[in-house]
Amino acid sequence: MEKEGSKEIYQNNSVKITVDKEWCKACGICLEFCPQKVLAADEGGKPYPVNLSACTRCGLCELRCPDFAITVEGVEGKKDV
Amino acid sequence: MKRDIEYYLRREAFPHIWCAGCGNGIVLGAILRAIDDLQWDKNEIAMISGIGCSSRITGYVDFCTMNTTHGRALPFATGIKMANPEMKVIVVMGDGDCSAIGGNHFIHAARRNIDLTAIIVNNMIYGMTGGQYSPLTPSGRFGTTAPYGNIDQSFDLVKLATAAGASYVARGTVYHIRPLISLIKKAFNKKGFSVVEIISDCPISYGKMNRMQSAPEMLKWIRDSAVSSKVWENLSEEEKKDKYVIGEFLDVEKPEYTELYAMVVERAQKLEVGK
Ligand SMILES: Cc1ncc(C[n+]2csc(CCOP(=O)(O)OP(=O)(O)O)c2C)c(N)n1
Numbered sequence: 001m002e003k004e005g006s007k008e009i010y011q012n013n014s015v016k017i018t019v020d021k022e023w024c025k026a027c028g029i030c031l032e033f034c035p036q037k038v039l040a041a042d043e044g045g046k047p048y049p050v051n052l053s054a055c056t057r058c059g060l061c062e063l064r065c066p067d068f069a070i071t072v073e074g075v076e077g078k079k080d081v
Numbered sequence: 082m083k084r085d086i087e088y089y090l091r092r093e094a095f096p097h098i099w100c101a102g103c104g105n106g107i108v109l110g111a112i113l114r115a116i117d118d119l120q121w122d123k124n125e126i127a128m129i130s131g132i133g134c135s136s137r138i139t140g141y142v143d144f145c146t147m148n149t150t151h152g153r154a155l156p157f158a159t160g161i162k163m164a165n166p167e168m169k170v171i172v173v174m175g176d177g178d179c180s181a182i183g184g185n186h187f188i189h190a191a192r193r194n195i196d197l198t199a200i201i202v203n204n205m206i207y208g209m210t211g212g213q214y215s216p217l218t219p220s221g222r223f224g225t226t227a228p229y230g231n232i233d234q235s236f237d238l239v240k241l242a243t244a245a246g247a248s249y250v251a252r253g254t255v256y257h258i259r260p261l262i263s264l265i266k267k268a269f270n271k272k273g274f275s276v277v278e279i280i281s282d283c284p285i286s287y288g289k290m291n292r293m294q295s296a297p298e299m300l301k302w303i304r305d306s307a308v309s310s311k312v313w314e315n316l317s318e319e320e321k322k323d324k325y326v327i328g329e330f331l332d333v334e335k336p337e338y339t340e341l342y343a344m345v346v347e348r349a350q351k352l353e354v355g356k
């Protein structure tokens with residue numbers, strides 16, 4: 001995990017998930033509805049990937065996040081979903 | 082996946098004021114993704130809202146915006162559109178804003194078929210003022226002003242807008258997020274009065290009164306009570322209870338108000354009045 005201001009970046013060779021810890025309000029929507037159970041809650045209820053390799057980059061967590069706090073990108077050079 | 086929708090946000094206003102898990106933020110994201118897909122220039126967009134939690138939306142977007150008075154977003158938007166028909170005018174209202182205090186404006190904007198897109202965030206309650214029931218609270222559900230259950234019938238906005246004369250009418254939900262973006266996109270592209278009612282979650286005012294404690298719980302309820310129009314047709318009245326149909330219900334072509342008005346101007350300028 002890398003940090004960039006309030007953002008935490010998790011990355012492997014096919015996907016990059018960024019969580020803005022300042023914008024996230026720990027609502028739990030992204031965790032609950034991830035079809036692959038990629039995300040878990042930290043002690044404050046905010047998401048971090050526990051199973052990054054299972055992520056299909058479906059983008060549902062990003063689309064349903066009410067706070068613009070989680071984004072999913074394909075790693076550079078690979079086609080984005 | 083990641084698109085630069087932050088480009089449309091007033092970033093300095095974030096994190097926004099809405100409660101954790103509030104559907105207003107999901108609706109905002111869907112609107113911005115639709116705009117991004119259409120590649121609209123943000124200077125050509127006017128977003129107008131009334132008063133309510135959902136109406137705070139205009140504070141967060143980098144368009145021409147107006148946060149007006151309760152129930153009156155449509156009259157303001159009508160004025161803007163009449164003065165500048167090239168403007169893409171989006172109106173965001175809560176269910177109370179649109180169907181209670183603003184109910185007459187809603188039917189008459191539809192009757193005139195003026196080219197506005199009306200987005201109604203239907204969280205089935207007055208969110209901002211603490212959970213009073215609205216004309217869209219379903220019968221039998223609870224609000225702070227209906228502690229023993231709501232005895233009113235609720236409006237069906239889809240039928241109301243259709244009967245009043247709109248050109249495009251759809252209903253989506255914050256759970257069914259990709260279809261929602263498509264419906265909003267179609268409404269934006271439509272000339273004439275277009276309506277997208279969005280079933281949304283208010284975990285604080287509606288959820289707490291109706292035994293749903295969290296946003297994920299509310300989204301599951303929204304998911305489980307939404308039915309596609311194909312399935313809906315085959316349900317009995319009993320089965321339709323506590324369910325709502327989602328999809329597209331109307332998409333017709335008819336004369337649009339600002340175009341008709343431009344013709345009036347032309348006639349008047351030729352001094353053909355009364356001939
Ligand atoms: C003329 C007037 N009457 C009443 C109010 C008080 N008021 C503010 S918001 C609101 C209702 C909000 O409910 P809704 O429109 O459904 O929006 P939500 O907050 O749920 O998004 C009311 C009654 C007001 N601001 N102005």
Ligand code: SF4
Nearest residue numbers: 034055056058059061
């Ligand atoms: S992109 Fe899809 S699979 Fe990956 S974390 Fe988000 S919801 Fe889960």
Ligand code: SF4
Nearest residue numbers: 024025027028030065
């Ligand atoms: S959906 Fe967004 S705000 Fe809610 S927990 Fe996930 S990242 Fe945080």
Ligand code: SF4
Nearest residue numbers: 099100103134208283
């Ligand atoms: S009261 Fe309800 S509608 Fe208002 S911000 Fe909170 S969750 Fe959203």
